[in-house]
Amino acid sequence: MVKNHGKKSRAKKKAQRTGASHASAAAGTFHTHTPLPDMSALGQLPYAAGRELDTELAARLVAACRTACKPCQKSLAQKLRTEHRPTLAALAGAVYGELAGIGPGAFASDTSRSWAPLARAANAGEGDRGAALAAVEAMDDAAASDLLEDALDHWAMGTPLPADLVDKLAAAPPRQRPADPMDAFRKAGIKVVTLDDLDLPDGVDPYYLAPNYGVTLMKTDTPDGRPMPMLVLYPETEDAGIEDLEARTDWEHWGLHGMPDMDPHWRVRARIAERSLQGLVHVGEDGEDGIELWRAAKTVSLPQHWWDLLDRVQHVLVAGPVKTPEAPGALQAAGGAGELLAVVARVAFV
Structure with a gap:
């Protein structure tokens, strides 16, 4: 009796200390x-x-x-x-x-x-x-x-x-941004002029002067099986593509396994009134919009099930570029070839 009582007492203390159930602590199966x-x-x-x-x-x-x-x-x-x-x-x-x-x-x-x-x-x-x-x-x-x-x-x-x-x-070193292809020209002494260097006239929208993309709605699952909304980018201009995304973002190469990193500076803007998406932008430390990869050309209400998922998760896995994301196997082929970049972006409801 004394021995059994001692065992029960030790199991109880172990359960209290570890948070394991009393049964698992008593059986020594705590893991x-x-x-x-x-x-x-x-x-x-x-x-x-x-x-x-x-x-x-x-x-x-x-x-x-x-x-x-x-x-x-x-x-x-x-x-x-x-x-x-x-x-x-x-x-x-x-x-x-x-x-x-x-x-x-x-x-x-x-x-x-x-x-x-x-x-x-x-x-x-x-x-x-x-x-x-x-x-x-x-x-x-x-x-x-x-x-x-x-x-x-x-x-x-x-x-x-x-x-x-x-x-x-706390633990990870900052991700190194891909090398800017223009650096080679700068090192050679050639002056490189970017959009940021230009004093654009009033009324000129820089979005249309840079490569931009379209988006396709998809869904994916997190590693533990939870559904998550997904946007796949496809090039809308000739200069849009993998090299452009590597130069303008620090998204990681993603092979469709696990989840890419979350970057709170990337925002998918969603308009509540019309239940629609407005765009994909990178917001700088000053709170101002910086990189704008996609802007909705018109207001299109999202399917109710996709909107409900967006509202619940409030984050979106964004991946690209894929030339024809609707084509069977196109996303998997891009990931397998190492030509897919991805990030988890926040949803900003407006």
Whole structure:
């Protein structure tokens, strides 16, 4: 009896320490999911109001979500909700305030919708920066569960949706931009004049002076099987193509495996009133539009199912160029030949 009681006691303590279910802890079948993301950057965010975070627990919960391990998700999420509300606030704030700057999608819970403005205010340093955490700590278990589940939907989206950018910023070196083909002329002493160097007359739209593209609507799946909207670019002008995209973007070469990086500066603009797409642009650090790859020539309402997916995910996988994206196997051929660039862009609803 003493031996059995000791075993149960050790199992209980192990379950409390690791977040594993009591049964798995007692059986010695506790396992981890790799790779564990580095969550140390969570401590730099304002949503926990200086309180200590359990970044190890957060990392194991996110890893469990990414591998779709339901038992671990359930036990770890329960531990986070009941014992580590500051960590919950940081996880949710990283999605709704700090990095993504987005609001909850159409299918998010009422809890997430009402809490998101507090996260944005904390990020902006407005009002009481502890209000976001105070609201999380005041939630009942059902509300906390809704907020955590909505936040984890973003954290679980493979590589990498907004909050996962924490890992990228903390650990990854900056991607090297492809060499500008004009550099060879500059090194040879030849003066190169670009659109940025020209003082264009009023009324001249630089979009039509640069290569531009059309888009084809598609859908894809994240590594864990979640649907995601996708746009495939095709050249609309003769000078548009792989060399142009390599020179004007820092998108990665993508072979249709895994997910490309998310770059919050790339925006797919969507107009709510007409349920349509407006364009694909790169927004600079000053907030001004820079590179514009595609602009809708006319307003076309999107299919309801595609719009609903766009509204829910609020990110789009953009890939190209593909000359004839509707042709069977064209996208796969471009990816296999190493002639496909891709990025995950944010959706900006207007």
